[in-house]
Amino acid sequence: MAKGNLHAAFDDSEVSPRDLAARAAWLSFVGGMTQDQIAQELGISRQRAQRLVARASSEGLIRVRIDHPIARCLELERDLKRRFGLEAAWVSPGIGAGADPLNGLAPFVAPVLERLFDDETPKVFALGTGRTLKTVVDHMRATEGAHHKLVSLIGNVAPDGSASFYEVIMRLAEKTRARHYPMSAPVAVRDAEELALYRSLPHIKAARKLAQSADLAIAGIGQMGNDAPLYMDGFLTAEELTDLQTAGGVGELCGHIFDREGRYLDHPVNHRMVGVRVPEAEMPVYCIGAGKSKVTALRAALGGGLITGLFTDEWTANTLISE
Amino acid sequence: MAKGNLHAAFDDSEVSPRDLAARAAWLSFVGGMTQDQIAQELGISRQRAQRLVARASSEGLIRVRIDHPIARCLELERDLKRRFGLEAAWVSPGIGAGADPLNGLAPFVAPVLERLFDDETPKVFALGTGRTLKTVVDHMRATEGAHHKLVSLIGNVAPDGSASFYEVIMRLAEKTRARHYPMSAPVAVRDAEELALYRSLPHIKAARKLAQSADLAIAGIGQMGNDAPLYMDGFLTAEELTDLQTAGGVGELCGHIFDREGRYLDHPVNHRMVGVRVPEAEMPVYCIGAGKSKVTALRAALGGGLITGLFTDEWTANTLISE
DNA sequence: TCATGATACGGGCAAATGCTCAAGTCTAAT
DNA sequence: ATTAGACTTGAGCATTTGCCCGTATCATGA
Incomplete structure (x- = not known):
């Protein structure tokens, strides 16, 4: 069984694309995973993973802060x-x-x-x-x-x-x-x-x-x-x-x-x-x-x-x- | 004159490395610049820019948050x-x-x-x-x-x-x-x-x-x-x-x-x-x-x-x- | 039913990135 | 003054990423 299912069944019909984008972004930024790994984890293609992460960024789901006063x-x-x-x-x-x-x-x-x-x-x-x-x-x-x-x-x-x-x-x-x-x-x-x-x-x-x-x-x-x-x-x-x-x-x-x-x-x-x-x-x-x-x-x-x-x-x- | 100096003189002797790391990270994440551009902006080599960004991440200067409740x-x-x-x-x-x-x-x-x-x-x-x-x-x-x-x-x-x-x-x-x-x-x-x-x-x-x-x-x-x-x-x-x-x-x-x-x-x-x-x-x-x-x-x-x-x-x- | 447009998908490729390694530099102890 | 050791630097290279493009899928309207 693929790794992905250890966590949850990502049945496309039930999961909102926004959710999936947030999840991909989480895996990428917080989990530090490569797009290939994300793709495998979520059971999608590498390209789709890339698009999801990009989308999360462009939609402003990602918030980056620098924690150091210059x-x-x-x-x-x-x-x-x-x-x-x-x-x-x-x-x-x-x-x-x-x-x-x-x-x-x-x-x-x-x-x-x-x-x-x-x-x-x-x-x-x-x-x-x-x-x-x-x-x-x-x-x-x-x-x-x-x-x-x-x-x-x-x-x-x-x-x-x-x-x-x-x-x-x-x-x-x-x-x-x-x-x-x-x-x-x-x-x-x-x-x-x-x-x-x-x-x-x-x-x-x-x-x-x-x-x-x-x-x-x-x-x-x-x-x-x-x-x-x-x-x-x-x-x-x-x-x-x-x-x-x-x-x-x-x-x-x-x-x-x-x-x-x-x-x-x-x-x-x-x-x-x-x-x-x-x-x-x-x-x-x-x-x-x-x-x-x-x-x-x-x-x-x-x-x-x-x-x-x-x-x-x-x-x-x-x-x-x-x- | 190099672009970098438009903003400030980044004289290595005066600037703390932590500061420089934060600045590189800011340029990378917020400014969306490539490492080459950052290097040029700060007047350093590409490799050094890469290291600064990596360092900022590993030292926890970067804080990423996903703004979407999954x-x-x-x-x-x-x-x-x-x-x-x-x-x-x-x-x-x-x-x-x-x-x-x-x-x-x-x-x-x-x-x-x-x-x-x-x-x-x-x-x-x-x-x-x-x-x-x-x-x-x-x-x-x-x-x-x-x-x-x-x-x-x-x-x-x-x-x-x-x-x-x-x-x-x-x-x-x-x-x-x-x-x-x-x-x-x-x-x-x-x-x-x-x-x-x-x-x-x-x-x-x-x-x-x-x-x-x-x-x-x-x-x-x-x-x-x-x-x-x-x-x-x-x-x-x-x-x-x-x-x-x-x-x-x-x-x-x-x-x-x-x-x-x-x-x-x-x-x-x-x-x-x-x-x-x-x-x-x-x-x-x-x-x-x-x-x-x-x-x-x-x-x-x-x-x-x-x-x-x-x-x-x-x-x-x-x-x-x-x- | 078919044409049309919009959207999503994956292949492929150039660019960007991260990492290793050898050389250089600085520090501090002898 | 010298040298060992720790650290930094830049070059080269393998991996990863972003993006263009041709194709497939789907909804809509004639």
Whole structure:
């Protein structure tokens, strides 16, 4: 009899492929077996074993953590805190100049955020949006955080009417089982009148109030170059972008644009955001961002004291410090 | 200029090899880079990169977790709980018939124990000893558990005078920063008189009292075949072992030997243990054990209600249930 | 019923990996 | 200063892995 049956009968008709993938991955990574051995153990072909392991990786079933704080990164964290008066800083090791910095940053940030949700005392987390935050949340594991609340800092309806900005808060809520309060409104409105209207709506009022009293805000950061996310996603026209650049805008947090000194611009665009502007009162604001394109924005936000905590990568930290 | 220097100058004289290993592993696993690329990035040879990654793995810097509960294992956990009236059960996926079951069990158990230490309310954990527990503790990461206490259920001095049994509690204390109370006494003494003497010593009294009032006991389990750990480690002579086997001994918890029904033997050897016998009062007892050699002992302990929680592997769980 | 597209499978092969071995390097004791 | 011993390094090589591609299977719809 084949070895495989010593453990269980892997009758294909009963076993979900996901299960089999997890099992193959377990045998490979934990058991340290070769694909041939896995194939024999599970009674499948070598190629199939290979595919299962690959699939487990690509579907994110495998979570790899490095259990060693790299000295250089700790040093950078200390320097960042001292230099910019931050409460907290996390620096992920670089993953090479060519790759998207998010590939290294996200798996590094995710476990830290997970730990925030392990806290027993109920907390309110206010969340921004964006690709960075989305990627980080995707890297988080499911955790038990039903006693916490999640609230959005920013409206969830894009100019094209889609509610794609739901995603960050919804996904995080799925993973933590926390109650969630998206801000069901456009990100930006057309004029002051509309703004007053939206802000007077009870559910918006409530969401804004909850966000303003949050225990912690977590947000990405946007650059204001020609690749500005606000422009790419259609929140700004080309003219508006140019105008904002001319007015000194170098970055934005939750759609609120600030200048080189980290002061929010007194510009019409900034008066059309339905969401909340950070920092609000004494609330700590943790910002996640790395990469060449974000350096200027980060430096401004740090200099202006807009953020109290920073997640970034080694290269960005180096650059921010050695200016 | 080489890519490597974009990130940092990896001057060998300043960088600890451990750091470099962690960095290589990070590039390999998180960055998904090939060893050639890593070598180029760090400015070292391919072989060296390979060695660094291997070293990081072997030193346990890499922690791999499978984020998918394998259905078959969940089923077994449920069955174990129902069948033996357990509070809790964890079943790790098998890693093949040939390998040491501990290789699969330890990395699986470690994160569960880690979570126990995440609890905010201070707890007292009473610990046994043995190869199983040692291996599990080695797989745990450092965590913040300074508010907890660790106490040993069993003396730490072996018959040869060595204090190798310190290791489990000391290592765990290192990782959790918890206060620790090893039982500084022989595991077993010669006669009732010595026993009374040792048990009357203040520090033993205190340790035993603390252990008896612990919130949770965690222990391995020993078989009483000819490969009995108690015999292999010199706690029993060959004659004593045979005698105990004849008297019906099939397993032991913390050196206390029990029979097929899970009743502690009324045998001289059992009256020479300085440590604490579990279960004590209402204290939950979580037992870790897997493999062919442990099945009989586990079955007895489960049947006799000596343990309230079990960590084991798929094969062992299967065997225990389908008897 | 047959055509169509999607998906899964295994063969084969180039690339990547892990391991052994001989040569080199550093340490420390004589 | 010398030398034995422990350790590290890089070259070469066998094994393992990842991936492309032709084929088989299956579900769907004309």
